[in-house]
Amino acid sequence: QDKTDINFRLDWSIYGSHAPFYLALQKGMYSDAGLNVTIGEGQGSATVAQLIAQGQDQLGFVDFGTMARGVEQGMPVTAVMRVISDVMCIISHADAPITEPKGLEGKVVAFAPSESTALVFPALLASQEVDPASVSVLNPAFGAKNAMFLQKRADAIPGNYNVQVAQLEGQGAEVEYFRFADFGLRQMNNGIIVNNSFKDANPEALKAFLEVTAAAFEQATADPEVAVDALIEVLPEQRRNRDVLLRQLVLTADSYKTENTQDKPFGWMEAKDWEDTQHILTEYGGMPRSLPVEQFYTNDFLPES
């Protein structure tokens, strides 16, 4: 049959929030919708955005901040579905909890220069008038950040609570965290972006993909275990991470809505959210200019419900 081929690329190696995509894949939901979907893992949103801009992959799951920068530089991509928002957080040890930005003063914080949190971190400090000089920042490699935290070489690490918290707990650590959003730094994180020519050429397929995906997320929220097991079915080597994946997926459920989209369907994007996100980038992230936010996204392909 003539199913539409879609290469869908994730932002990173597998973590729990990816499970709904695999649920849809494994249950044949994509296939039933006339799509021939393959899912690939990624190595950071920047690279994934480039892959999609160049049409190597049609769709991807990337950080919206990174994508916005890409669009500013002329990447032909558009955000079509918001998935995760306001997950950035500061994680600290439960026995020495840090619950607000002020608490970071005099503490050691570690993060990789390539993380998207690295960019927003100065914004967090600035928003609460914390002197950046009072926080000692270490920049280890991405993989070494968690190790430093677990070793208590770092008092706190920025991260996405849907990813790192479960990982650290999986290693036996007891952690505390507070969200950037609680201190006014609202930001959309991950969502689905599409290559513009694919979007224009295959609107129906795109719609179908988003509809299935939204449904899959709904099912996964209702029964996370089934979703994680579906992922493991596809990627059996993930079976020993089941607990962590499950916890990640459960934690993710809190992030599907932003303040401005409480009554909107899954995936819906508000101009205000995009403006907030872009504001942080232009203010702290070195993005040279702001664009009219309509250039970034469209809700046209979302399923009506």
Next chain:
Amino acid sequence: MSELINIKGVSKRFDELLALDNINLTVRDGEFVAIVGSSGCGKSTLLRLIAGLLPTSEGIVEVNGHKVKGPADDVGIAFQTPVLLPWRSVVENVSLQLEVRKLPKAKYETELRRLIELVGLNGFEDRKPYELSGGMQQRVALCRALIHNPALLLMDEPFGALDAMTREQLNLELQRIWMETRKTIVLITHSIIEAVFLADRVVVMSPRPGRITKIIDVPVPRPRSFSGLGDPAFQAACDEVRTLMNASGLTE
């Protein structure tokens, strides 16, 4: 006989060192010329100039009427050191000459065996150079220079590392080969007797800067044999070279 090699006013300079100074020498086609001279007087350099392996600093070298610009075809050279390829066996080192010149190996097979036999290397055909004695290596190089039966043979002390007996045998062989094939041969040697025994003319060189002191004719009829060395013409030639070279001639 026509002139094969024509060296006209050739000088060779290595930086500030004048190795050869105004050399003039003609070698006729089919002639056997020996060059003698003290160590470091420029014999090997002269041979390299003739072979087209070095450019002259002044003057020109002509081979076959053409100015030498690079190595000529149909030449066989035995260098002062054996220069064997360490990864090739004795036979392979000899047949290198055939391979590079794209000559059919099969055709030269018997000649190769004959040469190996002649220089007494039978039994060592498949040995690598590091398994050979100094003299044996030199003999391999000799075979390599002869195998393709070149019209011009340039030899730089080819028998220097050989014992008296082997040397005499090979001298006789070389004379036989020369008489049969009428090659042109230029032979550098430290043995005055060898030079006189083999050559039509002996070129005596003086050292630093290398000049030709004299060219001595050896009017002894061929084939020459070692028993006939009492010949007065032969003795006269030897004595003349010895006097020119300032040697008593007894230890050579």
Next chain:
Amino acid sequence: MSELINIKGVSKRFDELLALDNINLTVRDGEFVAIVGSSGCGKSTLLRLIAGLLPTSEGIVEVNGHKVKGPADDVGIAFQTPVLLPWRSVVENVSLQLEVRKLPKAKYETELRRLIELVGLNGFEDRKPYELSGGMQQRVALCRALIHNPALLLMDEPFGALDAMTREQLNLELQRIWMETRKTIVLITHSIIEAVFLADRVVVMSPRPGRITKIIDVPVPRPRSFSGLGDPAFQAACDEVRTLMNASGLTE
């Protein structure tokens, strides 16, 4: 005189090749022994065994009453090939011997200059080996073997690449040095006259497997000179070696 070198029933085998077979030879302290033999008969191998550079396959070599296990002290060796270090100049190559043996260079300075002068390399002190002719390189190696005035001198065709005159000069020099310092010298040579002229005894070897055919005494009084070579004892010794070596002796 005491025995310095004592070779007892020595054989040397390279895989299936028997290079030396049951060699027995004694060299007295202060004696000058020459070794002659056809190319490939095992002369260099024998020298290596004495120098402790190769282990014997059978039998033992004693130097100074001790079994040879490695290179002995106070030995000077001139190898068959010059083996110069290409990164060192002439003088540096000679003084390498001093450096490695930790001898004070300053003390040997005049001796070094004298040797360089003696072999006719003055003016080339600071040249690198690749700028030297074959014979010049050999002379550098000779200086290197002599510079530290060793008690035992092992020489493998040290004059092979030299012209008659230089060779004669150096023969006389070697005799003078020997008479003055009473070293023990073992000399390998292809020149029968050189062997007889210089040595107290000449060891004649036969090829494959290398055996000692005969050891010939040379009862000619010292100092010997080239003018005195008509001496019947000298001629007799020469003739005997020649006969043993199957050479007419005229081209050597």
Next chain:
Amino acid sequence: MKGFLYPFATFVLFILGWHVLATYTDIPPYLLPTPTAVVERIYEDFPFLMRNAWSTTYITLCGFLLSVVIGIPLALAIVSSNLLDRAIMPWLVLSQTFPKVALAPLIVVWFGLGLWPKVLVTFLVAFFPIVISSVVGLRSMEREMLELAASMRASRLQLFWKFRMPLALPSILGGIKVSVAFSVVGAVIAEWVGANVGLGYLLLSANANLDTSLLFSVLIFLTVIGIVLYYSVEFAERFLIPWHATQRLKETPSLT
């Protein structure tokens, strides 16, 4: 037999040290798993690891062969002309001074996500040692041998095949040994950009999931691949250059 005693001994010592470190010190398993945990992991996931290892090995071999096939002629070009040397060499040096992953997006965009871009990355990581070693080897021809070749009127091709190349082989093989080890790491890096299979891919996800027993399993597989390939070259050496001092005198490193 005796020759294998020492490497085996150091191996046992290493494992022991690792075991002690992982068990008796307070280094936690997310930094250093115990050897037994790693062995267990390898045992459990063996088919899975093998499948991924095969993919990486394939890229390694392709990249390595490409390095040889392009590196040696490149060296020949450099040796054969000073102009080429000056014109090419800076670009080769350039190609070495930045991490290949930094160019990954460009490579992916131009060449896609298939096998070839990965082989290309591996090649970029592995070819340079071969070029430099080959240049050293090919240039190390003494005047005498050059003259011999010239006197036989050897063509450029013959000069290369019959003289320079065999003479340079010991040096070239040295470069190849470095290159073969680097090919493995090159293949891993190549798999960091858009691969869904391979040890490099596993390394990434092990790193992301703090799955150190998988990380170390992968490292062990990489090491095995590297060592097997390295000693294959060393083995080949014995047949290719038995005449050379590096081989001939191996057993008598010193006469003193």
Next chain:
Amino acid sequence: MKGFLYPFATFVLFILGWHVLATYTDIPPYLLPTPTAVVERIYEDFPFLMRNAWSTTYITLCGFLLSVVIGIPLALAIVSSNLLDRAIMPWLVLSQTFPKVALAPLIVVWFGLGLWPKVLVTFLVAFFPIVISSVVGLRSMEREMLELAASMRASRLQLFWKFRMPLALPSILGGIKVSVAFSVVGAVIAEWVGANVGLGYLLLSANANLDTSLLFSVLIFLTVIGIVLYYSVEFAERFLIPWHATQRLKETPSLT
């Protein structure tokens, strides 16, 4: 003078090609910025880039020197005994077959984030070519020269300093050339392991921020560092081994 014409010509050609590619094809600026954009960026941020470049250069040099200082003795050990060869070599190969960043957590936790862990990573990336080339060079001593040394009763140290080492220099310098280029990339990788300054650090954030003009500025700085270091070694070569065929016969590559 004339010698610099060709590399200069290829350079101009390269820039031209780049310009055409970036301007007249549809390759977007987030993949390939125009040369002018990069030049502007370098001009604007020059002091900033220089500061970071200096930090990277420092690590590069330290790591490179450590590679030389440890690599050559290591090679000597390997050459001096077959047992050591068999015992050490597998571990050296092992150290080469995985990407150094994979061990970042261990390195950071054990050695922290100071200068030394970075130098160590650079060393790990750069030392192997020196070892292998030195081994080839040190082993390439012919029986004759070994015998000469032995006949003079050269000690092990003398054998090394007066014979093996000078003889091996051409080959060692080949290894050093590879190593110096790798040191640069090693320093970048070292900065990935943990740094908040340096070209490696900039590379990461440029990559994450899709800041391609910064990315290319960094690549250009890396290239300049690498090429300067490489040609410094080549320059040193002329003084260290003027006697060797690689130097002596450079100008007459072929007699035919």
